[in-house]
Amino acid sequence: MGIIDLLTPKAxxxxxxxxxxxxxxDTLVNLMDRAGVLLDTEVYKTAVLEREKTGTTGIGEGIAIPHAKSGAVKKAALAAMVVKSGVDYNSLDGQPAYLFFMIAAPDTANDLHVEVLSRLATLLMDNDFRQSLLDTKSTEEFLQLINKAETEKFTEEAPAKEVSTGYDVLAVTACPTGIAHTFMAAESxxxxxxxxxxRIKVETNGSGGIKNSLTPEDIKxxxxxxxxxxxKVEMARFNGKPLIQTKVADGIHKAKDLLEKATSGNVPVFHATEQTLQPENEKAESLGRQIYKHLMNGVSHMLPFVIGGGILIALAFLFDDYTINPANFGSNTPFAAFLKNVGGTAFGFMLPVLAGYIAMSIADRPGLAAGFVGGMLANSGGSGFLGALLAGFIAGxxxxxxxKLFRSLPPALEGIKPVLLYPVLGVLLIGAIITFLINPPVSVINTWMTNTLNTMGSGSKVFLGVILGAMMAIDMGGPINKASYVFGTASLASGQFDIMAAVMAGGMVPPLAIALCSTFFKNRFSEKDRKSGLTNYIMGFSFITEGAIPFAAADPTRVIPACAIGAGVAGGLSMLFGCTLRAPHGGLFVVPVIGSPLNYLIALAAGAIVGMIILALLKKPIE
Structure with a gap:
């Protein structure tokens, strides 16, 4: 497969x-669509825009390579565009972009196209080649130039890359998507x-896996x-070697500076036990952003335990017989008792896993044991979710x-740090901190919060439901959405099942409101949007709020307010009707285990209809 197999004249x-x-x-996405490789143009475009938010794909030297890997792509493809007058693309060097290549990659395990795309990235580092593409007069000539350059360069260089007689400098390049920047930095x-x-050898950590990997002998x-x-890349193998750590863009634009520094003899030695595993651009993140990332690492690992355990516990009540012994409801029959035992065991891991993986995100693997122990002590000591949250950050x-304290120990003692010093002292200290400093005050706070929620009047609970429901629709999977969802799952541990019901109702409304609006107010949507809107029925019924993101990204000032108001209505009505939910996920599939299921469906329908009506009023008919 060559580059021109992914690039057709139509594109x-x-x-x-x-x-x-x-x-x-927009122009490149339309070219890609004209090539017939997209299942959903808007979904793919949203993925491209999301990629741009992480950093511009205008790499400088007059080149821009927007790209995305998405389930909306049938097969890997390229689109190309020449803008001879140039356009401001917010490129890294601040200069206009003239030559554009857009990459569409399918969201599958098949990454055979990655090698081809890496070749394109490599060719674009040649000034003469770029200029020849800019001067071309026809698409046929454009393709011929690419084919000729690819054949000449890679036929000649393939054998040379196998030779290894020792290297002065080694390098590793990696970008989040692992498609373009990874290989352009390597080539530069x-x-x-x-x-x-x-003499240099460069390892690429692309989406197709590690290529040209560095051997222990190379490193030595x-x-x-x-x-x-x-x-993140594997760093422990470089322990004890002088190491420069920077962002992938510097590999493209500051290659000479990096190589001069690497051969200067004044590079600090890397120690794998220090917190130098993050790229520099991550270190430069704000404190709030770092805390959010650590928290989400814990939450993402916690959710499978919460969802699996919570749904099994809910099913235990569904299959049990209340009349046998009301006081033992959920465990009266053998099958119900089995479900509740298994679900409860899974659910019991929620807080230790949360704390453990927050700590691991902060301090890498040595933080895991201290975080787990801190979370377990918080769980058994009455400080609950809030205590486990604090335990994770404190342990990390x-x-x-x-x-840092043991950094100055002799090299001979390096091996005992991860197997003796960190686990023993980490577990001991976190145990003392949680037991004597965190559990006493936080357990009092938890008791107060539980009593406050239990004694809330219906008006206060409705207001809480409105707020939590609306939060689920503000950023649809972002920090505000996650804050509401985490509050709902935390409430399950304290027996507040009505909060989780309101949260899930609010999260189901945005895709349902969009689906209903695209069905009953078709003149507000393009034909492609109406087709995409149909999939939002499934998204909404399955409690996948993210299904609304493409529509919110395309028209945020209308979609977000409409969805937020509808979601707030659903959350408030769920609280008003006294609906409860013991499972933290599942959408309509767990309605049988919802307390007051008919009223819950009424609340959900009301919220979706309100969202639909407001969205229809805000959006203007299109031609």
């Missing part, structure tokens, strides 16, 4: 007249090293390592402090 446009970045993306480093007479002989990465930063 090429020469001498395009556009004036903005958004127009550039290799080209500049060749000019400077430096090299004088310095360059890690140009925007995602505690172990991080131990790492």
């Amino acid at each position: 090429i446009a020469l001498d395009v007249q556009i004036t903005s970045k958004s127009e550039a993306i 480093l290799e080209m500049k090293a060749k000019e400077m007479g430096i 002989q090299a004088s310095c390592i360059i890690v140009a990465a925007d995602k 930063y505690l172990v991080l402090g131990l790492k």
Whole structure:
């Protein structure tokens, strides 16, 4: 497979007249759609825009390579565009972009196309090749130039890459998607090293896996390592070697500076036990962003236990016989008792897993044991979810402090740190902190919160339901949505089952409101949007709020307010009707285990209809 197998004449446009970045993306997406490789144009476009939020794909030198990996793509493909007058694409070097290649990759395990795309990225580092593409007069000539350059370069260079006689400098390149920037950084480093007479080997961590991997012998002989990465890579293997850590964009644009520094002899030695595993651009993140990422790491690992355990516990009540012994409801029959036991066991891991993986996100693997123990002590000591949350962060930063404290130990003692010093001191200290400092005050706070929720009047509970429901629809999977959902799952542990019911109702409304509006107010939507709207019925019924994201991204000022108001109505009515939910997920599939299921469906329908009506009023008919 070659580059021109992914790039067809239909997907090429020469001498395009556009004036903005958004127009550039729209034009390229339309070219991709014209090639017939997209299942859903809007979903793919949303994925491209989401990728742009993580960092511009205008890589400089007049090149932009917007890309996305999405389930809306049938098969890997390229689209190309030449804008001879240039357009401001917010490129890394601040200069206009003239040459555009858009990459569409399917969200599957098949990554055979990645090697082809890496070749394109490599070819674009050649100034003469880029200029020849800009000067081309026809799509046929455009394709011929690419085919010729690919054949000449990779036929000649393939054998040379197998030779390994020792290297002066080693490098690792990696970007979040692992498609373009990864290989462009590798090519830039290799080209500049060749000019400077430096022997270099570059490992690429692309979406198709690790290529040209660095061997222990390579690492042993090299004088310095360059890690140009925007995602985590395996770092422990570089322990004791001089190492430069930077972002992948520097590998493309600052290759000479990096190589000069790598060969200067003044590079600090890397120690795998220090918190130097993050790329520099991650270190520069705000404290709030770092805390959010650590929290989400814990929550993402916790959710399978909460969902699996919670649904099994809910099913135990569904299959039990209340009349046998009301006081033992949920365990009266053998099958119900089995479900409740298994579900309760899974549910019991919720807080230790939450705390453990928060700590691991902060301090890497040494923080895991201290976090687990802290979460378990918080669970058994009455401080519950809030205590486990604190335990995770305290354990993580505690172990991080131990790492710094033991940094000056002799190298001979390096091996006992992860197997003796960190676990023993980490567990001991977190145990003392949680038992004597956290559990007493936090358990009092938990008791107060539980009593307050239990004694809330119906008006206060309805207001709480409105707020939590609306939060689920504000950013549809973002921090506000997650805050509401985490509050709902935490309430399950304290026996507040009505809160989770309101949260799930609010989360189901956005996709349902959009689906209903695209069905009954068709003139507000394009034909493609109406087709996409149908899938939102399934998303909504399954409690997948993210189904509404493409519509919210395309028209946020109308979609988000309509969905938020509808979701607030559903959450408030769920509270008003006294609906309860013991399972933290499941959508309509867990309605049989919802307390007052008919009223719950009424609340959900009311919220979806209100959202539909408001959205129809806000959106104007389109031609």
